Amino acid sequence: MSENARKPSYEAAQIESERQAAWVERGDYSAPAPPADGERGVYVKSSSPFTSGNLHMGHVRDYTIGDAYARFRRARGDDVLMGFGFDAFGLPAELAAIEREIPVAGWVEECGERMLVQMQRLGYSFDYDRVFYSSDEAQYRWAQWLFLTLYEMGMIYLDDTTVDWCDTCQTTLATIQVEEGGTCWRCHNEVRLIRRPTWFLKITPYLEANDANMAKLEAQPWDELALATQRYILGRAEGVEFELEGPAGPLTVFTPHRDAAGLATFVLLSPRHPDVDDWIADAAVREELEQLRSGGWERSARDARSVPVVDTGRAVPGPGGEGLPVLVSPLVDARFGPTAALGIPAVDEADRDIAARFPGRLPGVDGPKTGLSDGFSAHRRGEADEGEGAPPSAPVEGAREAKRYRANDFSISRQRSWGTPIPIVHCPDHGPVPVPAADLPVVLPRDIKPTGEGNPLAERSDFVDVACPQCGKPAKRETDTLDCHFDALFLWVPATVPPEDRAAQMFTHPESRKWLPAERLVAGGDSGGFVFDQRIVTKALRDHGEFAYMEEGEPFEGCLFHEMVIADGRKMSKHLGNVVDPDELVGRLGADTVRVAVLWAAGPAKTLNWSDAAVRFANKFLRGFWTYAHDRFVELDGAKHDPEKAAATEKQREKLRGWCENGLGRIAEDTAELQMHKSIRNLTRLFERIQQYEKQLKKRGQLDRVDAEALVAAILLLARALQPFAPHAAEAILINSGRFTSDDLPGAWPDATTIPVAVDDALSGAAS
Numbered sequence: 001m002s003e004n005a006r007k008p009s010y011e012a013a014q015i016e017s018e019r020q021a022a023w024v025e026r027g028d029y030s031a032p033a034p035p036a037d038g039e040r041g042v043y044v045k046s047s048s049p050f051t052s053g054n055l056h057m058g059h060v061r062d063y064t065i066g067d068a069y070a071r072f073r074r075a076r077g078d079d080v081l082m083g084f085g086f087d088a089f090g091l092p093a094e095l096a097a098i099e100r101e102i103p104v105a106g107w108v109e110e111c112g113e114r115m116l117v118q119m120q121r122l123g124y125s126f127d128y129d130r131v132f133y134s135s136d137e138a139q140y141r142w143a144q145w146l147f148l149t150l151y152e153m154g155m156i157y158l159d160d161t162t163v164d165w166c167d168t169c170q171t172t173l174a175t176i177q178v179e180e181g182g183t184c185w186r187c188h189n190e191v192r193l194i195r196r197p198t199w200f201l202k203i204t205p206y207l208e209a210n211d212a213n214m215a216k217l218e219a220q221p222w223d224e225l226a227l228a229t230q231r232y233i234l235g236r237a238e239g240v241e242f243e244l245e246g247p248a249g250p251l252t253v254f255t256p257h258r259d260a261a262g263l264a265t266f267v268l269l270s271p272r273h274p275d276v277d278d279w280i281a282d283a284a285v286r287e288e289l290e291q292l293r294s295g296g297w298e299r300s301a302r303d304a305r306s307v308p309v310v311d312t313g314r315a316v317p318g319p320g321g322e323g324l325p326v327l328v329s330p331l332v333d334a335r336f337g338p339t340a341a342l343g344i345p346a347v348d349e350a351d352r353d354i355a356a357r358f359p360g361r362l363p364g365v366d367g368p369k370t371g372l373s374d375g376f377s378a379h380r381r382g383e384a385d386e387g388e389g390a391p392p393s394a395p396v397e398g399a400r401e402a403k404r405y406r407a408n409d410f411s412i413s414r415q416r417s418w419g420t421p422i423p424i425v426h427c428p429d430h431g432p433v434p435v436p437a438a439d440l441p442v443v444l445p446r447d448i449k450p451t452g453e454g455n456p457l458a459e460r461s462d463f464v465d466v467a468c469p470q471c472g473k474p475a476k477r478e479t480d481t482l483d484c485h486f487d488a489l490f491l492w493v494p495a496t497v498p499p500e501d502r503a504a505q506m507f508t509h510p511e512s513r514k515w516l517p518a519e520r521l522v523a524g525g526d527s528g529g530f531v532f533d534q535r536i537v538t539k540a541l542r543d544h545g546e547f548a549y550m551e552e553g554e555p556f557e558g559c560l561f562h563e564m565v566i567a568d569g570r571k572m573s574k575h576l577g578n579v580v581d582p583d584e585l586v587g588r589l590g591a592d593t594v595r596v597a598v599l600w601a602a603g604p605a606k607t608l609n610w611s612d613a614a615v616r617f618a619n620k621f622l623r624g625f626w627t628y629a630h631d632r633f634v635e636l637d638g639a640k641h642d643p644e645k646a647a648a649t650e651k652q653r654e655k656l657r658g659w660c661e662n663g664l665g666r667i668a669e670d671t672a673e674l675q676m677h678k679s680i681r682n683l684t685r686l687f688e689r690i691q692q693y694e695k696q697l698k699k700r701g702q703l704d705r706v707d708a709e710a711l712v713a714a715i716l717l718l719a720r721a722l723q724p725f726a727p728h729a730a731e732a733i734l735i736n737s738g739r740f741t742s743d744d745l746p747g748a749w750p751d752a753t754t755i756p757v758a759v760d761d762a763l764s765g766a767a768s
């Protein structure tokens with residue numbers, strides 16, 4: 001073989017397509033046979049993207065972390081399932097189809113296929129045979145089954161109530177879809193509240209259970225960001241509660257201010273409080289309340305200074321007998337859920353703001369505490385503006401310890417045509433009647449071409465007009481579809497079921513028990529809402545029986561949330577012209593460079609501010625290691641052996657082994673914790689050490705064959721440790737060493753004892 005053939009240059013495109021073809025041929029992508037009875041496999045669940053048609057850098061970050069972890073666990077000898085599916089229903093696809101005037105179904109398929117090609121090009125080791133689309137009939141029939149099951153359990157109800165509504169998208173939104181500041185997650189326009197019949201998912205029965213499990217999750221590999229989202233969404237407030245005598249019976253009031261309950265000067269009711277109607281004094285107040293419920297108060301007005309407040313004009317005797325005016329405001333929901341809360345301006349800033357808005361009706365805080373000038377001067381003096389001395393104390397006798405959760409039921413239906421049809425028929429005589437399970441799926445017409453106006457499903461008589469399942473009389477199908485948030489409640493399940501069995505056993509397949517709960521969820525930092533509700537539904541299906549084997553009712557043993565990828569310190573957007581296109585990068589520098597760059601540039605908990613420095617670093621490292629390795633393979637062939645000389649360098653070889661042992665240990669540790677930025681740093685450090693070893697020896701002249709053997713052994717160790725991150729280049733280096741073939745590669749995570757130290761070890765070929 002010529003010298004040039006032994007020293008191929010680093011042509012990423014060619015190397016990568018060769019390796020990818022080999023992986024397909026070897027069946028590397030296929031999920032392994034399920035682990036033996038009683039053994040658990042490692043299921044790595046990555047995000048399920050919308051079928052937008054293009055991977056963005058956020059996806060690349062997500063899947064590169066997940067794939068590196070999956071490859072690492074495989075190298076560690078675990079059975080690993082890396083499943084993937086598209087969250088294919090929903091507005092983005094529908095709007096793209098509207099723009100192009102084509103049916104949504106075809107558009108979704110086209111986009112999905114394009115994204116799958118991109119993912120394969122990046123070397124992600126998903127089991128591509130298990131890929132699913134939430135918009136497939138076989139898939140959404142189970143969303144319908146889940147709907148009926150939860151409906152039967154009393155966890156889904158129809159209510160004519162207040163929902164978040166986006167005028168632009170003409171649709172209701174789930175709480176999670178309303179951004180901080182009250183804008184639509186999709187179009188970022190202002191959202192308002194309206195009244196409309198809608199389907200709700202009742203999560204309140206499992207809030208306590210989600211809360212109780214937090215301590216367990218903290219002891220599991222859940223990262224701080226993921227845990228923080230769960231705590232935030234739950235919104236637990238601890239305090240006390242007791243009863244006041246209302247007009248139609250006792251009214252339970254809550255406050256987080258245990259020691260100041262006796263200082264309450266008013267009561268604030270949630271508009272969703274079950275007894276709110278008891279407090280309506282007259283038609284004018286009722287009108288005002290209706291307006292508050294339906295009139296679309298500005299979402300941005302969550303602040304206590306601008307949130308709507310309706311004065312009922314009535315009062316309730318307080319703990320000390322004094323009358324406490326009763327007011328109604330959604331501020332209560334935003335803080336404590338649909339409850340009744342005490343207003344205590346003396347200790348609570350939000351309450352102080354409310355009191356200031358009703359100066360005649362509600363007493364403010366006496367004395368200097370509210371005095372503007374005093375507050376100002378206190379601030380100037382660098383002191384708290386809460387006034388001097390200990391906080392006022394006035395506990396109420398007989399008050400019970402209590403807690404409230406801010407998390408609440410949310411709307412799961414929307415007036416859109418690209419979604420899972422809701423399996424309900426509205427009968428004039430029987431009201432809403434569930435479609436019998438045997439009649440599932442309720443099929444969504446595939447040829448619907450939405451225009452963006454109204455509801456196309458309602459105009460299709462072949463869809464709408466049906467017989468009532470109960471009495472057979474003419475009835476109408478529900479024309480709302482399920483929000484894709486509902487489809488997502490079980491998007492972590494399908495990959496654990498062989499595709500051919502999904503139609504019959506989505507929730508009951510024996511193989512799922514080997515993979516669930518998932519060993520690790522890797523998802524964006526904004527996935528907290530999805531995860532929270534997935535945890536609720538897991539508990540519901542545990543109690544219903546299907547998931548009885550997940551005793552804690554938790555779908556994810558471990559959870560890693562990563563932050564997003566931005567550029568120039570700003571969110572990437574076409575408008576700003578700062579969008580980084582993964583395809584362009586991969587085409588120019590190769591998948592391995594992009595993978596290493598995205599892992600190295602920032603730890604998962606940090607926002608990744610994209611810069612070319614990252615790809616330059618990654619490419620230089622890979623290129624450098626590639627060239628170095630191949631040069632040393634060739635040099636080894638010409639190395640001479642002198643037993644005396646070799647014996648004299650034993651210490652150096654021992655040192656090299658120590659460095660490798662140490663480096664590999666650190667890389668393994670960091671990778672197991674998905675801190676791959678550290679793994680990459682330690683890979684580059686180990687590479688430096690290896691070069692240092694060679695440099696030191698070369699001071700004494702040519703390397704002895706034994707030293708050259710040790711050097712190549714170290715290079716091969718480094719290549720193996722590099723496999724999870726830059727799988728193509730790493731594998732090609734191993735093969736080009738001449739010690740392995742594509743079909744016979746070292747499987748396990750490398751072990752530094754393969755570095756020969758004693759002269760005899762090296763010459764007996766232990767270096768392989």
Ligand SMILES: [Zn+2]
Binds near residue numbers: 166169170185187189
């Ligand atoms: Zn919108």
Ligand SMILES: [Zn+2]
Binds near residue numbers: 469472473
């Ligand atoms: Zn009927």
